[in-house]
Amino acid sequence: MLDDGRNVDSIFRDLEEFKKMNMTYESGRILGSMCTKPDPIGLKAYKMFIETNLGDPGLFEGSAKMESQVIDMLGKLLHLDDASGHIVTGGTEANFMAMTIAKYLFLENNSGVPEVILPCNAHFSFKKICPMLSVKPVYVPLKDYRMDCSVIEEYITDNTMAIVALAGSTELGLVDDIARISEIAQKNRLYLHVDAAFGGFIIPFMKNDKSHPLNFDFSCEGVDSITIDPHKMGLAPVPAGGIIIRDKKHLEKLSVKTPYLTKEKQTTVVGTRTGASTAATWTLLNYYGKSGYKRIVNESISLTKYTYNQLKQIPQIKLTCKPDLNIISFKVENMDSKLLQRKLLKLGWRVSVSENPYAMRLVLMPHVKKEHITEFIKTLKKVIEEK
């Protein structure tokens, strides 16, 4: 830090330089991110509420009212009246809150080391959460890249505190059989958390495929909480995660007294937290409505189908599975995925590589358009042919 401050113009010249180092969503070349360009209307609302602090809601009653309306709207979207929850920093914090609730509930009647049953492909946030909460993760194998429901019960012990299921896996965008897992949770009286950080803003807006319904929300009676992130397919600026909880009493388990603030207690992990994310989410939910999100989601889903079919025509490419959502996974014959990733990066394309399966991963977010895919496929073919 300098002893004296600098001239503002020179600072902003530096900022421009930093900005130039970043990739942009507009380029259409970010093909591996679960975030996208924030909607300008949401950004306008974000800026309008940037100084508000939801950690001290008595000072910012309008922001607090917006948060409860957002939770109500998201609850109803997920087939739950009278939902409770919060707008948080992202999926990690939302999952953390759910696991903390499950642990507190478990400890009311048990004294063992709590265990959580997760699919092997659960997001890495659980690798942070479990040690932080001293909870033992118990990983269930996958069948066709989804949690193998037929074996879940074999993993339940007296110390099982919860089951986690995925509605939109990070690597493949696949949705677990939540209806069946919900029955298992109910039968065994276990807390069930659905991580729909990614799928939460997609599945409710998709055209219903009757042969393969993606039934994932509170309409499954055993579901206790759902992570749903506005800063992914909800088009809100980062940070905006969501945790929606069925039973108000469960959220109260997180309550701590906040003596020096304007409200008596708090039920979030973060103390001082922005009201801007809530304002952006409130605005986007009102601005787009269901029909607006349906349009956005179905454009991405159509582009995913188009891309999938284009890739299928390249003989050296092996697709991993049929996508449920807007993520495509594939391998190229006799070519290491990380090597291909590096080659594509040199040509300006940011594609990610998944670990399980070890494969190329494309996420077709709303900033990716058909012309970008046409260009990408051309480049990909060239790289494969040059091999």
Ligand SMILES: Cc1ncc(COP(=O)(O)O)c(C=O)c1O
């Ligand atoms: C399924 C799932 N859960 C949780 C997360 C974590 O979300 P965040 O990065 O917003 O904390 C992600 C992130 O991609 C995710 O895909």
